[in-house]
Amino acid sequence: MDHLALPLARYDALPDALLRIGPRDIRSVFPDSALIELTGLAGAPVFLSVLLHGNETTGFYVLQRLAHWMRTHKLPRPLLVFVGNVTATEAGVRHLSGQPDYNRIWEGGRDREHDLAQQVLAEVRAAQPFAAIDIHNNTGLNPHYACVNRLEPEFLHLGSLFSPTLVTFNNPSSVISMAMSKICPSVTVEAGKSGDARGIERAFDLVLDTLHLHAFRASGLDREVSIYETIGRVELARHVSFGFTETSDADLVFPADLERWNFTPLEAGTPFATSRVPAPVLRVLNAEREDITERFFTREGEVIRLARAITPSMLTQDPQILREDCLCYLMRDIAAPVKA
Ligand SMILES: [Zn+2]
Structure with missing residues (x-):
């Protein structure tokens, strides 16, 4: 086992170069996993994680859309972004052989990826976020849907901003949304297959809408949803x-x-x-x-x-x-x- 800690690079802006590259060139902008702290007008930050799975590129395109949007707009809330497995993204795979799955490292363990996850979690906890969003794609034909780990109104509200189709699960328990659910309302979005344009649009809208949201509904739901329990x-x-x-x-x-x-x-x-x-x-x-x-x-x-x-x-x-x-x-x- 390699005991050399994995680097976690820090940024305070989305680099312009992000707009000119594709996901496979991610390491020209982010050579290592990165934590990007973007200032906003007021309130608690939204935490966004992308590319925990290297071949699920919707999160990358959402970051690009954000970088573009931020040229003419101020973020209403601060945004804290974790860019996950950049070496797998470069290779176009879920994770490299020899690496653990970056969405199965969030409840402790002995590998250096587990240490990286704990470091990110500590930072997020300290930032006391308003909400956490993790963006994924899937390989099969599925509708766009949102996964929540708790059936509380705040979680359902957050999930319903992405899709009226909600799934609740608690297995596997080592996913990032599960760890985040102990800190703030959190959601995993499944935005269709990688590159699905409507999925990118919807995921971007979710991030933007959450950044603009003043508060989650603490009771009730204001729209029709279907909830499936795994x-x-x-x-x-x-x-x-x-x-x-x-x-x-x-x-x-x-x-x-x-x-x-x-x-x-x-x-x-x-x-x-x-x-x-x-x-x-x-x-x-x-x-x-x-x-x-x-x-x-x-x-x-x-x-x-x-x-x-x-x-x-x-x-x-x-x-x-x-x-x-x-x-x-x-x-x-x-x-x-x-x-x-
Ligand atoms: Zn995934």
């Missing part, structure tokens, strides 16, 4: 081969249009996959990482069916995400806990 995370068994066409000769075969199921309610009995190997191929884990597979899937011969009605999210056909992270999350919709 109740399981579906992982693939190791060493199982998988495919997405009926003609695939893989051990485990999913429908070709699997991603169309994201945020779509599926009924009990829906055929979910075909398995040609007798051993368990899918595993559903709850937040405590207990195996709860039997509540969700049943098997008849080679066919794996849903044992109950469920709404999946983040289903992806990206083999790297599938192997490294998970196949999808399983959600149920819940009533908004606060009424307008």
Whole structure:
């Protein structure tokens, strides 16, 4: 293990050069992870984190939009920006091999990335922020949605500024939004696939609207939202081969249009996959990482069916995400806990 601390560079402005580069050139502007402190007219700062995942470029384009906007406007509130994994951004990957996932380092650990996270957390805590926004993309077809770790009105208000589709989760617990939720209202935005222009627009608007917001609603919600609670995370068994066409000769075969199921309610009995190997191929884990597979899937011969009605999210056909992270999350919709 390398004990040399990872550098965290400090800035007090967004460099002009940011407007002239693409995400892969990020290190010409930010050679290391960076904390940028931008002054605003009044009030507590908004904390914004971008590029925790190097290939999720919407956060980069939001920073560019901000730099452009700030040429003619003053920030209504201070803004504290953390630019995360710049070496992965340069390489165009989620994280480099040998690096941990930068959105799984926020609840302590022994690597120097954990130390970096603790350093950022200490600074954010000291700044007593008004809100925290973390910008991400996903690989599958999903609507734009916002994830909150608490169902309190302030969190729901913040999430609803991005999208009427809200997801609550507490697994994995080592994500930045979870750490931030102990400090201030926080949100993770999933702004579609990298480069999705509407996702960039929406994420930028969220940052701008939050900067202009005087206070969060402390009770009630002033708009219609759908709230989904994540109740399981579906992982693939190791060493199982998988495919997405009926003609695939893989051990485990999913429908070709699997991603169309994201945020779509599926009924009990829906055929979910075909398995040609007798051993368990899918595993559903709850937040405590207990195996709860039997509540969700049943098997008849080679066919794996849903044992109950469920709404999946983040289903992806990206083999790297599938192997490294998970196949999808399983959600149920819940009533908004606060009424307008
Ligand atoms: Zn991400």
